[in-house]
Amino acid sequence: MWQMLLKITLLALALEQSSRCAAAATLGSPTSNARHFPNDFLWGVGSSSYQIEGGWNADDKGESIWDYMTHKNPEKIVDQSNGDITADSYHQWRRDVEMVRELHVTTYRFSLSWPRIMPGGYMNQVSTAGIKYYSNLIDELLKYNITPMVTIYHWELPQRLQELGGWTNPEIIPLFKDYARLVLEMYGDRVKLWTTINEPWHVCEHGYGVDYMAPSYNFPGIPAYLCGHNLLKAHAEVVHMYREHFQPRQAGRIGITLDTSWPEPRNPDSAEDREASDRAVQFYVGWFAHPIFSKHGNYPKIMIERIRNLSKQQGFGARSRLPEFTNEEIHRIRGTSDFFGINSYTSNLVTPNGHNNTGKFPVPSFNHDMGVVESQAGVDWPGSGSFWLKVYPKGMYNLLMWIHREYNGPEIIVTENGVSDRGGLEDYARVDYHNLYLSAVLDAIEDGANVSGYIAWSLMDSYEWKAGYTEKFGLYHVDFSAPNRTRTPKISARVFANICKTNAIDWSYRPALDEHQLVVAARLPALETEAAANAAATFSWSLALLLGVVLAWHS
Numbered sequence: 001m002w003q004m005l006l007k008i009t010l011l012a013l014a015l016e017q018s019s020r021c022a023a024a025a026t027l028g029s030p031t032s033n034a035r036h037f038p039n040d041f042l043w044g045v046g047s048s049s050y051q052i053e054g055g056w057n058a059d060d061k062g063e064s065i066w067d068y069m070t071h072k073n074p075e076k077i078v079d080q081s082n083g084d085i086t087a088d089s090y091h092q093w094r095r096d097v098e099m100v101r102e103l104h105v106t107t108y109r110f111s112l113s114w115p116r117i118m119p120g121g122y123m124n125q126v127s128t129a130g131i132k133y134y135s136n137l138i139d140e141l142l143k144y145n146i147t148p149m150v151t152i153y154h155w156e157l158p159q160r161l162q163e164l165g166g167w168t169n170p171e172i173i174p175l176f177k178d179y180a181r182l183v184l185e186m187y188g189d190r191v192k193l194w195t196t197i198n199e200p201w202h203v204c205e206h207g208y209g210v211d212y213m214a215p216s217y218n219f220p221g222i223p224a225y226l227c228g229h230n231l232l233k234a235h236a237e238v239v240h241m242y243r244e245h246f247q248p249r250q251a252g253r254i255g256i257t258l259d260t261s262w263p264e265p266r267n268p269d270s271a272e273d274r275e276a277s278d279r280a281v282q283f284y285v286g287w288f289a290h291p292i293f294s295k296h297g298n299y300p301k302i303m304i305e306r307i308r309n310l311s312k313q314q315g316f317g318a319r320s321r322l323p324e325f326t327n328e329e330i331h332r333i334r335g336t337s338d339f340f341g342i343n344s345y346t347s348n349l350v351t352p353n354g355h356n357n358t359g360k361f362p363v364p365s366f367n368h369d370m371g372v373v374e375s376q377a378g379v380d381w382p383g384s385g386s387f388w389l390k391v392y393p394k395g396m397y398n399l400l401m402w403i404h405r406e407y408n409g410p411e412i413i414v415t416e417n418g419v420s421d422r423g424g425l426e427d428y429a430r431v432d433y434h435n436l437y438l439s440a441v442l443d444a445i446e447d448g449a450n451v452s453g454y455i456a457w458s459l460m461d462s463y464e465w466k467a468g469y470t471e472k473f474g475l476y477h478v479d480f481s482a483p484n485r486t487r488t489p490k491i492s493a494r495v496f497a498n499i500c501k502t503n504a505i506d507w508s509y510r511p512a513l514d515e516h517q518l519v520v521a522a523r524l525p526a527l528e529t530e531a532a533a534n535a536a537a538t539f540s541w542s543l544a545l546l547l548g549v550v551l552a553w554h555s
């Protein structure tokens with residue numbers, strides 16, 4: 001026991017030292033028996049169009065729901081900012097590809113902006129400049145043997161379509177199919193890895209159920225389920241179209257990316273908390289995964305029953321707020337993904353929402369339907385630059401194993417995982433985060449989960465939605481005050497590159513800033529560096545404890 005305590009103290013000192021002085025720490029243990037990822041493991045890095053491109057009205061680009069919301073209601077964004085210019089990838093894309101190469105990844109995951117390609121959302125108007133922009137990017141990636149992994153929809157809906165009700169209007173199904181057809185025709189000869197939609201749960205619940213993401217309807221308990229229903233059908237139609245008309249000659253793969261924070265039972269010994277955890281994962285992941293990946297398709301039974309019963313009690317009559325699929329639709333949606341894409345960053349502790357599901361949620365609402373209270377109160381998990389993101393790698397392991405068991409061992413790609421801070425280049429906290437989460441991924445692989453890839457979020461600092469520019473997820477720092485949005489690798493970029501190159505985690509590799517980085521760091525606004533140093537110092541102590549637990553777990 002005392003040896004373990006000593007180890008933890010040494011770790012804390014080493015981390016403290018490394019985060020403050022950038023000295024190479026000697027963490028020892030976990031490296032000595034370095035475990036390797038499978039030989040053909042997919043290593044990638046990700047971004048999304050609205051977050052990095054800028055050029056919001058360049059050439060003939062149309063308005064997206066994010067352009068509209070950030071211009072009309074800047075007060076909804078923490079720093080009242082928008083993605084008008086952001087990292088300016090619309091012009092800096094060559095440098096982006098250079099960075100992707102420096103990282104030694106094999107794959108770059110990025111998304112297409114629907115209104116950049118079809119300004120009004122309809123096929124009557126196609127932008128040549130928009131088509132060309134992504135075509136150039138794809139060619140540049142292929143020139144260096146980097147596989148483009150393209151997300152067709154990462155939240156950039158043309159505003160005109162929102163005026164028709166967006167994802168709540170079934171008309172979105174043929175419209176999304178038209179848009180997808182065009183991009184498959186344009187890029188499918190060169191793109192072999194596609195996902196239709198990024199994080200349906202966010203699109204639907206955060207977009208329509210609450211006032212969070214664009215279009216921020218704030219209409220709980222009804223439109224999110226209509227959105228989910230249409231979205232699943234639209235996804236399935238695109239996959240069928242790809243399989244029938246494109247896959248035979250283009251030979252690519254297509255899937256979907258879901259997301260969740262892992263719901264850990266608050267008290268693992270409580271049957272009620274364990275049930276709350278099961279229910280939460282069904283509501284967050286199962287809502288979209290069950291129709292696609294389960295043996296019989298359709299929504300999870302628990303969702304169907306709870307929402308039907310609650311709808312009845314609430315006076316909605318015999319029609320559930322959760323729409324029903326016909327048998328034909330169930331059949332058409334089932335099996336429409338060549339892999340299971342999952343984004344996950346953190347975990348929550350969960351417990352049921354009081355007796356008789358009373359408590360703090362609006363009635364009706366998604367949260368009330370789920371009947372689970374989530375919180376991170378009282379946990380000793382290290383924090384980050386985002387209020388919602390605390391470091392608990394075991395949650396990643398639990399999630400991967402859950403998907404593995406629940407859906408009979410599908411191929412899983414971790415399409416997003418990463419951590420935020422408030423700036424600076426000495427992001428040792430991010431290094432530790434990736435090392436720890438990757439270690440959890442390895443544990444899941446060793447325990448049988450078929451995880452074939454890991455895509456770090458994010459390539460560079462970018463527009464972090466509601467948080468504007470206050471939270472940074474990048475492996476590369478972006479100087480948002482420089483006209484060309486200068487990019488500089490952070491420490492984590494070097495470490496992640498080393499992981500991708502060696503296919504293993506080297507816990508002792510914690511390089512110091514090089515000469516170039518030192519010059520850039522010296523010019524960073526004091527606020528950014530101070531915030532980063534403080535965050536790193538706080539992080540390192542709590543992280544040391546966490547590492548101690550990981551070591552104990554492995555020894």
Ligand code: BGC
Binds near residue numbers: 198
């Ligand atoms: C989204 C990203 C976002 C990240 C961090 C994910 O939900 O797909 O666009 O930047 O989380 O918040």
